[in-house]
Amino acid sequence: MTAKSEYRNRVELLQGTLDMLILQTLQWGPQHGYGIVQALRTQSGDVLQVETGSLYPALHRLERQGWVRSEWKQTESKQRARYYRVTASGKRQLASHLTRWERIVSAIGSILHGKPGEGEA
Amino acid sequence: MKFPFAFTRRKDEFQEEIQAHLQMAIADRVARGEPETSARQAAMREFGNVPLVQDVTRRTWGWLRLEYLAQDVRYALRQLHKSPGFTITAVLTLALGIGPNVAIFSLIYAAMLRSLPVPHPEQLVQLKMQYAGQSMEYHYNGLYQGLSHQHALAGLCGWMNGDATDYTAAQPVSLSAADVTGDCFATLGVQPLLGRLITPADDTRQSGPGGFAAVLSYAWWSTRYGRDPNVIGKHLVVRDFESQSHSLVIVGVLPPDFHGMIIGHNPNIYLPSYIQGDQRNGNSIISMLLFGRLKPGVSAARAQAELQPVFQNWLRESQVVESKDPAKAKLTLAPNGTGYSLASEYGKPLELLQCLVAIVLIAACFYLSTMFSARALARRREFAVRAALGAGRTRLIMQSMVESGMLVAAGAIAGIFLAWAASAFLVRFMSSRSDTMFLDVRPGGMVLLFTAAISLLALAITGMLPAWRACRFNALADIAESGSGAIGGGRSRFGTILFPIQVALSLLVVVVSSLLSASLLRVLRQNNGFRLSGSVYVTTDIPMVIPEQDKDGQKLKAAIAMYGDLLDRLNHTPGILSASADVTHPLGGAEYFTEPSSTYRNAPAMPMNLLMTESANPVLENWIEPRWFESAGTRLLQGRDFLQSDNQSSPPVCILSQSAARYYFPGISALGQTLIDQKRKMTVTGVVEDTRFRALESSAPMMVWLPIAQKQTFLPPVEFLLRTEDIGSTVAVLRQLLHDQAGAHVMDVTPVSETVRFSLTRTRLLTTLSNTFAALALLLSAVGIFGLLSYSVSQRVKEIGVRMALGASRTSVANMLLLHAARLIVPGLLLGLGAALAATRLIGSQLYQTKPLDPLAISISVLALVLVSAAGSYLPARRAAHVDPMQALRTE
Known part of the structure; x- marks a missing residue:
């Protein structure tokens, strides 16, 4: 089990970060797993390559927590795929995630750039 | 079974989700102009390890462990099915180890631990007179009356067991009766199955018009009256111990789980105490047991304190001998939630037997642990391959534990059935024809709980070592190894620690059993002052x-x-x-x-x-x-x-x-x-x-x-x-x-030999059972050494071949094996002797004119173990001596 835990932790940049990115991506409309990977890659300018070994466990966990819902639909190219949609509680979760994230970023930023006053704001 | 279905559907769905993901990835690449084949390969590479992704994802569903367990169980079943000999031996050994433990525990539980089937049994207390710090088994008949005007207890009951003879039919039938005071059943809170129970109105000097009220036990109602619902109102004629004739009328039947207050003694019929005449006045000694029920929330200590003045008052008025020194006399309250148990009579022997069976179980587990380890060792290539393919250590250990666990579970189930039969047999063993021991030893909740606990103990001992061994391998070396076994005995050492302990435990059991047997033989051989057989007692009415x-x-x-x-x-x-x-x-x-x-x-x-x-x-x-x-x-x-x-x-x-x-x-x-x-x-x-x-x-x-x-x-x-x-x-x-x-009429015919047998019930129970357990321990030692040596020979065939090719004789090869056996047995014997020296002092009270270190008994025990081990070593040694060097070396 140790080996697998290592695998899982390697891609989770920061606890909860991937969840936040997925929820953010789903803000623009229902999307399937492959679509989410592609969206994250293009939006990050090819920096973030989310591995499927992280994506799917995260999606299924989010679904179990009730933050996303899923249904099977046809893609434009007639491929049957599972689409994930963010729920109301998922949106609330995303909002609180974002607030926290921004506080962390500004806190870290203030340490790195040495502007203590801003950190506490 | 909704869960497995939902689980499978979800698994299929996820499979489809992954397929869709791959299809879209491939389609994208193809659309960008890549050729179909390389697009597929690239997409697969990008996706990663599909089964691993499936596993990691399934873990978020929370069912993965169960799925693993199901896999392990299936796999273990397959493995066990492949080696039926091993499986049967293991299950049988476990059943023989666990069964006796459960059987003895069933007896202990039924004889002294089970709560009475009444509401709040913990409120019941025994009332006993104490004089000069010594508890008296009997008391004066005025005491019941003396204590009935008190407010410390919610209820008081006087209970006398007595015999009566039923003269209703032509042939008189002996009855075991309980004569109870009117408040008894109300105090206990027992409800009738049919009719009503005895009330204070029944317990008076004058019987009713039809006679004294009588209540039947469920067992007697079943055997004598065929559960006739119209039994209420039937008239009976009985004679009591003093040959007084009484007419009775049946007023009720007790529920099946109520067997009276004196454990082991299930009365056929319950009668009002006044049937024995007025037992409430005067100061003669009677065998009436007194017990009461505490008021809710009142502790026994407080009730005892409140009862003291009432008791002292009675003592003064009764003028019994003890009243001369009232300061020394005291009324004590003791818990009675289990009824008057058999603890004083059977407590010690049963505890000793429980210890013996526990030791046998541990010895059996050590034997199995050795056997399982050998099996794990034989499968080390398989483990190495599985590890190389990515199986985690935990998973391998789990697999090994699951296999042991299934064997233990099967052994425990077989053990419960064995125990059920055995404990019923033991209860009959404790009875004589005229004095039937009644104990309900059917496996119930408590007994099953105990079984689960000792099964876990058995699993811990048998499963740990093989599991540890399963995860200790050197993948490269083990896979590379041809499987025919290396020369040298480095790997055959696994038994060298466990087996001596097994021998030591077995010796301990054998020593105890021979001491008990020696003790019984001395009792039977000594001059007792009368012949133990050949005469017969006949009682009449x-x-x-x-x-x-x-x-x-x-x-x-x-x-x-x-x-x-x-x-x-x-x-x-x-x-x-x-x-x-x-x-x-x-x-x-x-x-x-x-x-x-x-x-x-x-x-x-x-x-x-x-x-x-x-x-x-x-x-x-x-x-x-x-x-x-x-x-x-x-x-x-x-x-x-x-x-x-x-x-x-x-x-x-x-x-x-x-x-x-x-x-x-x-x-x-x-x-x-x-x-x-x-x-x-x-x-x-x-x-x-x-x-x-x-x-x-x-x-x-x-x-x-x-x-x-x-x-x-x-x-x-x-x-x-x-x-x-x-x-x-x-x-x-x-x-x-x-x-x-x-x-x-002739009532009872009892040969003196029967009386002797019955008087020795406790001793015979101890001796017979400990001998059985000793035989089991000896058998385990024999198969243990047999298994170890056989394994050693099979691992060392090549070495033996080389030795013989270089000129070793058959005798010297056999001697080598026997020396190996001796190296395992002798330390065990020494360890066992040490344990016996320390432990047999504890059973001194169960021995008669036999010292806990009786040299003869100990010598015989050691000799028995040596002989049995020699017998177990014989076949493997013979096989070693008959190794054909040409054949052994050709297999290289």
Whole structure:
């Protein structure tokens, strides 16, 4: 089990970060797993390559927590795929995630750039 | 089964989701102009390890562990199915290890731990008188009445177990009865199955119009009345112990789970206490048990304190002996939630047996652990390959534990059934024909819980080592190894620690069992003062003679004449070697205490509460007919036996036991001397050897023997003692005689050997069971050494081949093997001896005239283990000696 835990932790940049990115991506409309990977890659300018070994466990966990819902639909190219949609509680979760994230970023930023006053704001 | 279905559907769905993901990735690449094949490969590479992604994702569903477990179980089943020999041996060993533990625990639980089937059993308390710090088994009959006007208890009950005889039908039937006070069932909170139970209105001097109310136990209602719902209102005629006739009317039936308050003794019928007459006044000692129910929220200590003044008040008014020193007398309350348990009688033997079976189970587990390890070792290539393919260590350990766990579970289930049969057998073992032990030993919640606990213990011992071994491998080396085994014994060492411990534990069990056997043999071989077989006791329903009903003494005279006449006829019947009679018999008969004095010595100083405690130096009396000593096999040492001429009109005589003669007439011959008992002067006409009257395992009490024909008042029920060649025809003769001469019946026929057997029940139970467990331990040692050596030989075939090719003889190869065996056994024996030295002191109280370190018993035990191990080593050694060097080396 140790080996697998290592695998899982390697891609989770920061606890909860991937969840936040997925929820953010789903803000623009229902999307399937492959679509989410592609969206994250293009939006990050090819920096973030989310591995499927992280994506799917995260999606299924989010679904179990009730933050996303899923249904099977046809893609434009007639491929049957599972689409994930963010729920109301998922949106609330995303909002609180974002607030926290921004506080962390500004806190870290203030340490790195040495502007203590801003950190506490 | 919704869960597996939902689980499978979800798995399929996820499979499809992944497929869709791949399809879209490929389609995208193709759309960008990549060729189909390379697009597929790239997409697959990008996706990563599909099964791993599936696994990691499934974990978020929370069912992965269950899925693993299901896989492990399936795999283990397959593995076990592939080696049925191993599976059967393991399950059988576990069943034989777990079964006896469960059986003994069932007995302990039923005999002393189970709560009574009443509401709030923890509120029930036993009331006992204590004097000078010693608890008294009996009490005065006025005490119940004295305590009934108190407010400390919510209810009070007096309970007497007694025997009665049912004369409703032509052939009388013995009944075991419980005579209870009116508040008993209300105090207990028992509800009737049918009709009603005994109430205070039933428990009065005057019985109702139809007779005293009677309540049937469920068992008696079933066997005697075939569960007839119309039994209520039926009339019965019974005679009590004092031959008084009573008419009864059945008013109710008890529920099936209520078996009375005295564990092991399930009364057939419950009667109001007044059936024995007014037992509530006066200060004579009776065997009425007193118990009560605490008020809710009141502790036993507080109730005891509140009862003290009431008790002291009764003590003052009753004028019993103890009232002379009231400060020493006390009423104590003890928990009674389990009823009057068998703890004092069977507690120690059962605990000892539980220890023995636990040791056997541990030894069995060690044996299995060795066996499982060998199996794990044989499969190390498989483990190495699985690890190389990515199986985690935890998973491999789990797999190994699951396999052990399934074997233990199968063993436990088989063990429960074994225990069920065994404990029912043991309960029968503890019964005699006339005294049935009743214990409910069906496996219930508590017993199953215990089984689960010891199964976990067994799993821990058997499963740990193989599991540890399963995860300790060197993948490269193990896979590379050809599997035919390397030369050298590095790997065959796994048994060297466990097996000696197994031998040590086995030796401990064998030593205990041989000590107990030696003890029992000594009891049976010693001079007991009477023959242990060959005679038979016959009881009849000839009424006893009570002074209150025999003012002029005519009934006594008639009875004495009738017994004399019956015996005269019996003694002239061919086939009967000798016939006599007595009022009580050795081993379990009533004890009549006496306090005579002689011109040389006064009555022995006895503690005032002699009847309640085991006095160190009691004098017992027994009233007998002529030829008793001849019939019982007691040697007459001096003087003469009683004669028919020793009767009411001749001077009183008595016969003394040897120890009594020495005590009353030290230094002189007792013959012709005078013994005085309550102003009655008796001439000593004979001296007989001492008899172990109370128990074969205790010393013989001093005895005064008196002729029935000289009895002045009160004749208890007389039993016939017959020495005969053919019990059947003798009893037939007596039956006819009784019918013709007295209009009476034969009630019970008990060979003396049966009485002896029953009196030794505890000892025999201990000995028989410990011998069985010792045999089991020996068997385990034999198969253990056999398995270890066989494995060693199979691993060392090549080495043996080389040795023989270089000139080693068959004998030296066999000796090498035997030396190997000795290296395993000798340390075990030494360890076991050490353990025995330390542990056997604890069983000293169960031994009779046998020291805990009896050299003979210990030597025999060691010898038994050595022989058994030698037998177990023989076949493997033979196989080693017959290795063909050519063949062994060619397999390289």
